[in-house]
Amino acid sequence: MNRTQNKVQQIPESDDIQKMDTQTEAFRHNRELRKLALNDDYLELIADLIAKTGEARTVDIACRLGVAQPTVTKVIARLKREGMVISEPYRAIYLTDAGRLIAEKAKHRHQIIVSFLMAMGVDPAIAEHDAEGIEHHVSTETLQAFMAFLDRI
Amino acid sequence: MNRTQNKVQQIPESDDIQKMDTQTEAFRHNRELRKLALNDDYLELIADLIAKTGEARTVDIACRLGVAQPTVTKVIARLKREGMVISEPYRAIYLTDAGRLIAEKAKHRHQIIVSFLMAMGVDPAIAEHDAEGIEHHVSTETLQAFMAFLDRI
DNA sequence: TACATATTATAGCAAGGGCTATATTTTGAA
């Protein structure tokens, strides 16, 4: 808990202290978001597979994400521990309410960002690609600014 | 290398195949970007510290990133292996040309995104925060679209 | 110079995502 390296060596301007702390918080928060990004990817994809085929199978998730099947099994086990997902051995995977909520929010953000990037003149394929990465790092405020822009045009 | 799970189970429409492959590529690429994001953070911060104080010390990096000092030491060791950074035991850290290039590109992207988000009406502090996450996931094309927008207004 | 303090390095742990190889179970077709 104690962080000895928090001692300030060369005394910075008070503005710099403020900036440092917010930047540190941003780093912390973004490290957290990078973890959650993987959850979003899985849950969004599971929701998509269920919508299209009625269920989400390990093999299909692995294929779509471009990872090996045991990797999926392991991540799903974690998502299960975290209450995002339901699954019985050798059976398909389904979402809990919590998981579905996250998936829906992620899809919503995704769609807005794709639309926004396209409105900015970005090629649809690239917009789709970039949105996949950006969607996990956009705050509610920024998302609203994007939506407001889409409304204005 | 072989990926047995690539066999397609239910034959999809040809459009869906195309979409699946691009989406899979996007996932792969974005997983890669998530790794590189940490490099960007370190290199950008090291460049900043060098610019301000003439050197980048482990303790300062740890403080700014909000992680423990041994974590920094370990990541720096990797960046050194990868030719991004130079350092002697118990001495400060400096950038190689390769590292400096990445830092400069990252800073450039960062600044454009902050300006862009602010132009979209996002609060400066939030813009700064979001840019920290978004900057690692924006393609050249999207960045150019942002710059074009900034020129237009 | 000597020594306390600050800084860096190292050891060792946990957790997570990635992989291959292989065992187990389901499933579908003969």
Next chain:
DNA sequence: TTCAAAATATAGCCCTTGCTATAATATGTA
């Protein structure tokens, strides 16, 4: 119904980012 093929689970590995505790080195000041 039986049995091969497909799908899932498991074991076991690597690498990375985190952490704490502690050892080793640098640094500045008395």
